[in-house]
Amino acid sequence: MIEIKGLTVRYRQRHRCFLALDNINLTINNGDICAVIGPSGCGKSTFLYVLSGIIKEYEGNVLIDGKHINASEQRIGLILQDYGLLPWRNVYDNVTLGLKMKGGYKGDTEYIQYIVERLGLRDLLDRYPGQLSGGQRQRVAIARSFVLRPSILLMDEPFSALDAITREEMQDLFLKIWNEYRVSTVLVTHSIDEAIYLGRKIAILSPSPGRIIKIIENPLFGTEDLRIKNEFYEMEMEIRKIIRGDSHNES
Numbered sequence: 439m440i441e442i443k444g445l446t447v448r449y450r451q452r453h454r455c456f457l458a459l460d461n462i463n464l465t466i467n468n469g470d471i472c473a474v475i476g477p478s479g480c481g482k483s484t485f486l487y488v489l490s491g492i493i494k495e496y497e498g499n500v501l502i503d504g505k506h507i508n509a510s511e512q513r514i515g516l517i518l519q520d521y522g523l524l525p526w527r528n529v530y531d532n533v534t535l536g537l538k539m540k541g542g543y544k545g546d547t548e549y550i551q552y553i554v555e556r557l558g559l560r561d562l563l564d565r566y567p568g569q570l571s572g573g574q575r576q577r578v579a580i581a582r583s584f585v586l587r588p589s590i591l592l593m594d595e596p597f598s599a600l601d602a603i604t605r606e607e608m609q610d611l612f613l614k615i616w617n618e619y620r621v622s623t624v625l626v627t628h629s630i631d632e633a634i635y636l637g638r639k640i641a642i643l644s645p646s647p648g649r650i651i652k653i654i655e656n657p658l659f660g661t662e663d664l665r666i667k668n669e670f671y672e673m674e675m676e677i678r679k680i681i682r683g684d685s686h687n688e689s
């Protein structure tokens with residue numbers, strides 16, 4: 439479980455202090471996907487940097503399974519917007535990089551092969567990131583995180599650089615793999631559609647400084663053919679209204 443209580447983050451500049459996140463309270467149960475949505479600059483990436491252990495200076499409490507964040511002890515998978523692949527390493531090396539760094543590489547070859555297979559990367563293992571399409575790079579990044587068997591998975595706008603069709607394919611593929619492993623996931627997105635499609639829980643942040651305006655337990659999560667259902671559009675409108683401030687629901 440991820441427990442966030444009173445999380446406040448300030449960026450310190452030379453003479454000023456910039457409040458990026460203000461008093462965030464959020465609990466994410468094991469095996470849940472929480473989509474965090476909000477306007478540009480509201481602190482979504484900052485939130486992920488805290489959870490991944492990159493930002494260590496903050497107020498409040500952030501616990502993963504009851505423990506303070508320690509990136510070297512906990513298995514935290516992080517998928518960034520640009521996928522963070524090393525251009526000079528081939529697909530196989532990129533997939534296994536995190537695992538090698540954590541020292542868990544040797545015993546896991548069968549599992550690596552399985553994930554590689556599931557993500558359709560078998561024929562691409564010798565290629566370099568520059569020789570892959572956006573969707574293929576994205577699959578490498580997902581594979582790299584999944585082979586780590588992370589206890590939490592953090593994704594920063596992972597599908598935003600893809601064209602609409604590839605994006606939907608990748609979202610479906612991600613859900614399929616996620617369904618097998620049920621890793622607790624925090625997904626940051628500026629797309630309302632994506633939040634509704636992938637988030638079992640949706641946390642809506644205000645413009646900067648980021649505060650939680652509302653947390654929705656998404657009743658549509660997992661609905662078959664959701665994208666073509668009326669409820670999907672109705673919820674999209676509801677969230678749009680909340681973001682615009684038409685509705686003043688406090689979480």
Ligand SMILES: Nc1ncnc2c1ncn2[C@@H]1O[C@H](COP(=O)(O)OP(=O)(O)OP(=O)(O)O)[C@@H](O)[C@H]1O
Binds near residue numbers: 479484
């Ligand atoms: N190192 C820093 N020093 C000062 N301010 C920063 C720093 N990094 C980010 N900020 C500011 O903190 C706020 C939150 O930034 P963050 O990148 O978390 O927002 P975001 O919601 O992810 O934005 P976007 O959707 O545009 O990627 C922004 O106003 C940003 O300008």
